[in-house]
Amino acid sequence: MAATQTADIRALLGAGADDDRVAAAHFLVGAVFLVLAGALELFALFSLRFAGLSPVSFGRAESMANVTVMIGFLVVTLSGGIYYVLPRLTGARLWRKELAILGLVGTSGLVVIDLLAVVLGLGDGRQPFGLPWWLHIPMLGLLTIPFAITMMTIRRREEKRSFVTLWFVIGGATWLPLLYLVYFAGDLPFVSSLGEAYTDLFFTAGFVTLWVFTVGSGLFYYTVVKELEIPLASRQLAAVGFWSLGFAAVWWGTAQLVFGPGPGWIAGVSAALGLAFPIGALANASSVSLTLQGHWEKLGEKPGVVSGVLGLYLGVVVAVLASFASFPSVGSVTALTAYWEAIEYGALFGVGALLAAGLTFEALPRVSGRDLSSLDRPRSFNRWTVIGVGGVMLCLLAAGLVSGYSWVAGSNSAAYVNAGEGWAEGAGAADVLLLIAFGFGIIAFIGQLAYAAAVIGTVTIGRAVPQEVLVYRTASAPEGDAADE
Amino acid sequence: MSELSAAAAAALGIPEAIVERSAAARATETGMTVDEVLEVWAGGGDIPTAAAPPIPEEVAEEPEAAEAAPDEGVPPSPPPAVLPPAGEETVPPSPAAPSGGETVSGKPPVLVGEADNPMAVLVGVVALFVAVFLVGLVGPALPAENPGARSSELPYSEAALRGQHVYQSVGCASCHTQMARPVVADVGLGAVTLNDSNQVLGSRRFGPDLSDVGSRVSASQIEGVITGLGEHPSLSLSPGDLDDLVAYLLESQTMEAAPEEPADEEGAAEEEPAES
Numbered sequence: 001m002a003a004t005q006t007a008d009i010r011a012l013l014g015a016g017a018d019d020d021r022v023a024a025a026h027f028l029v030g031a032v033f034l035v036l037a038g039a040l041e042l043f044a045l046f047s048l049r050f051a052g053l054s055p056v057s058f059g060r061a062e063s064m065a066n067v068t069v070m071i072g073f074l075v076v077t078l079s080g081g082i083y084y085v086l087p088r089l090t091g092a093r094l095w096r097k098e099l100a101i102l103g104l105v106g107t108s109g110l111v112v113i114d115l116l117a118v119v120l121g122l123g124d125g126r127q128p129f130g131l132p133w134w135l136h137i138p139m140l141g142l143l144t145i146p147f148a149i150t151m152m153t154i155r156r157r158e159e160k161r162s163f164v165t166l167w168f169v170i171g172g173a174t175w176l177p178l179l180y181l182v183y184f185a186g187d188l189p190f191v192s193s194l195g196e197a198y199t200d201l202f203f204t205a206g207f208v209t210l211w212v213f214t215v216g217s218g219l220f221y222y223t224v225v226k227e228l229e230i231p232l233a234s235r236q237l238a239a240v241g242f243w244s245l246g247f248a249a250v251w252w253g254t255a256q257l258v259f260g261p262g263p264g265w266i267a268g269v270s271a272a273l274g275l276a277f278p279i280g281a282l283a284n285a286s287s288v289s290l291t292l293q294g295h296w297e298k299l300g301e302k303p304g305v306v307s308g309v310l311g312l313y314l315g316v317v318v319a320v321l322a323s324f325a326s327f328p329s330v331g332s333v334t335a336l337t338a339y340w341e342a343i344e345y346g347a348l349f350g351v352g353a354l355l356a357a358g359l360t361f362e363a364l365p366r367v368s369g370r371d372l373s374s375l376d377r378p379r380s381f382n383r384w385t386v387i388g389v390g391g392v393m394l395c396l397l398a399a400g401l402v403s404g405y406s407w408v409a410g411s412n413s414a415a416y417v418n419a420g421e422g423w424a425e426g427a428g429a430a431d432v433l434l435l436i437a438f439g440f441g442i443i444a445f446i447g448q449l450a451y452a453a454a455v456i457g458t459v460t461i462g463r464a465v466p467q468e469v470l471v472y473r474t475a476s477a478p479e480g481d482a483a484d485e
Numbered sequence: 486m487s488e489l490s491a492a493a494a495a496a497l498g499i500p501e502a503i504v505e506r507s508a509a510a511r512a513t514e515t516g517m518t519v520d521e522v523l524e525v526w527a528g529g530g531d532i533p534t535a536a537a538p539p540i541p542e543e544v545a546e547e548p549e550a551a552e553a554a555p556d557e558g559v560p561p562s563p564p565p566a567v568l569p570p571a572g573e574e575t576v577p578p579s580p581a582a583p584s585g586g587e588t589v590s591g592k593p594p595v596l597v598g599e600a601d602n603p604m605a606v607l608v609g610v611v612a613l614f615v616a617v618f619l620v621g622l623v624g625p626a627l628p629a630e631n632p633g634a635r636s637s638e639l640p641y642s643e644a645a646l647r648g649q650h651v652y653q654s655v656g657c658a659s660c661h662t663q664m665a666r667p668v669v670a671d672v673g674l675g676a677v678t679l680n681d682s683n684q685v686l687g688s689r690r691f692g693p694d695l696s697d698v699g700s701r702v703s704a705s706q707i708e709g710v711i712t713g714l715g716e717h718p719s720l721s722l723s724p725g726d727l728d729d730l731v732a733y734l735l736e737s738q739t740m741e742a743a744p745e746e747p748a749d750e751e752g753a754a755e756e757e758p759a760e761s
Contacts, residue, residue, distance in 0.1 A: 048691060051718040058691065058718070059656015089596070125653035127688065154603050161598030162606075170603055171610045178614050182622065195626035197686040202622045210614075225596055235599070246613045250621035256688050259666040261637070261680040266625040273621075332668050336690040369506040403690075404670070464509035 019094045020367035026080020031455035033072030038448035040065035049434040063130030072111040077356040081219040091158030103145035136184040147173040164238040168218020175210035205253025208347040216355030217284040220308040233290035244280030255326035274326040281319035285312040303378035308358020315351040339400025350389035370462030377454035388444025395437035399430040492527035637682035648733030658687035663696040676739040699738040
């Protein structure tokens with residue numbers, strides 16, 4: 001394999017600064033939404049434990065937290081990452097950067113509208129977002145923008161060789177609108193209750209696997225190679241990671257309805273094919289670890305790379321836990337319990353946030369011309385996120401197992417009928433764990449505040465440093481729709 | 486300063502905003518003031534740096550990449566500038582200039598790629614999605630035959646169907662399932678749910694299962710829970726929505742005997758107005 005420099009190096013002096021402002025704007029807005037999402041998730045955990053005291057039901061609070069972290073933070077930030085790497089890997093200017101800005105403004109506004117719709121009770125309660133059907137249409141349109149920009153930019157590429165990040169970007173940008181289309185289709189009148197339940201789980205699992213893990217890992221491949229100036233250890237391992245994640249998309253979602261009204265074969269298929277999830281996560285983590293071999297000491301001054309590595313490792317843990325619970329024998333205890341809440345929380349607020357930080361902390365100085373305002377804030381983010389999210393995950397996992405076993409034991413011993421008056425007693429042990437989870441949620445929120453402080457502080461009070469400016473080779477190429485084919 | 490920066494921008498041929506940021510950086514590095522830096526740049530001069538800014542790995546490029554570029558007539562481009570280069574003399578030589586496979590920088594290229602077709606990746610990801618969609622979603626969601634056995638579809642009244650919408654919009658399904666499974670844990674919940682159920686199945690059970698709740702409790706008990714008795718959150722519903730929701734839950738009875746035997750007299754009495 002002939003080594004080549006990518007089109008990272010091509011540019012027309014000055015022209016790239018505007019392109020990079022698009023990415024910087026996405027990082028900034030994403031940071032604000034992460035703090036909002038963290039606060040809403042904290043409120044949701046409070047509602048779960050102190051249902052009688054909460055002014056908003058857990059269902060609505062959870063939906064609001066989900067839409068904020070998934071769309072407001074993860075879609076916005078990772079889209080910004082895509083806009084950051086695309087010109088650097090293709091040598092082409094970002095296609096219609098004004099469309100990217102429109103997407104950012106539209107997505108941000110729509111998230112706010114979504115929150116209002118849910119809290120006012122206009123939604124349909126379908127997880128994970130609980131939106132009214134008419135809000136799905138603009139959302140679908142907005143989620144198509146990263147796909148359009150990605151493919152049109154790649155179509156006009158100067159660099160004919162693909163670094164592995166491009167696969168992940170193409171995959172994530174393509175899968176995201178398709179996933180949402182499927183989720184939207186769950187609102188169609190002919191879709192049965194079972195179909196609707198499967199659709200909701202399909203979307204949630206797919207979002208985590210096909211967007212968060214895929215795009216987050218792919219962007220981190222670029223970050224680690226670029227920042228440390230070391231070559232990727234194994235392109236083949238990255239390929240295994242990419243296609244395995246694509247294959248694993250839905251199985252841990254459908255596995256949550258094990259023994260439910262779906263056909264029996266789905267349980268076995270989900271368990272078997274769900275193994276692709278930890279394989280994909282492990283392949284990416286291994287690939288990066290091999291790449292870093294002999295260079296670990298450099299991570300001391302690279303908190304963003306540390307974030308990404310932590311995100312990949314936490315991703316392996318999440319994937320293994322999800323795959324483990326997909327087996328019917330385990331699912332008989334864990335299905336329908338807080339166990340799955342732990343998986344989703346860890347994937348979104350842990351893996352997603354850490355992988356996003358892995359990109360943002362390293363890319364922001366390059367696109368803003370300002371150094372990180374402080375290395376302490378990114379380090380605080382890493383520390384409190386791992387402790388907080390890890391703690392919440394452990395508590396929710398334990399709460400799920402406790403309640404799962406309680407149902408089984410209760411029914412076996414006829415101690416109570418779990419659907420009736422004995423419910424509170426049966427689930428009582430889990431309540432303590434939910435309370436501890438709330439405490440760890442506060443720690444995680446401190447980490448989220450540190451993330452926002454690091455990002456916003458960089459562009460406001462960060463020390464001015466030499467800025468990386470893209471220089472495009474095709475000086476006269478029109479910025480808009482002209483393809484170079 | 487704006488005049489100075491504009492003049493410097495014109496002299497350097499780069500955007501003014503970048504010039505200002507770069508001047509601040511250069512001033513910090515050299516101990517000069519920003520205005521002094523801008524003055525020098527505006528006059529076309531250069532300011533030596535204590536340590537030359539690092540030229541990242543971007544400097545290196547193999548000739549194949551340049552040959553692959555369609556625009557061979559266009560002069561080769563400079564590397565990504567670490568601004569300000571303070572004049573053309575500090576701009577590193579063109580990366581496309583080396584011949585015979587030489588690289589400008591001693592650092593090896595790290596963003597290694599292979600010639601391929603990204604559109605093939607696109608086709609692959611779409612095909613994979615379709616396959617997973619069909620097997621993982623459409624397949625299990627298709628209605629299966631329940632030959633002569635029984636149905637889980639309940640004959641809800643108009644009020645109950647309105648109540649089902651309330652049930653969904655409030656987010657009840659985030660904590661309650663309406664799905665009894667053929668497992669030990671669900672013994673006593675009600676009839677096992679089949680795939681033609683028209684209840685809101687849900688996927689979390691932080692509270693009791695409600696598939697057969699109408700067989701167990703009365704209308705007044707349901708209303709009491711919804712309005713905040715016990716540990717259940719108090720739901721702020723209009724009287725109409727409350728009645729509809731109570732109707733939906735009361736009519737959620739999956740056990741065959743349940744419709745003929747309401748849980749108690751009070752429940753039966755209050756079911757009437759809810760449906761009217």
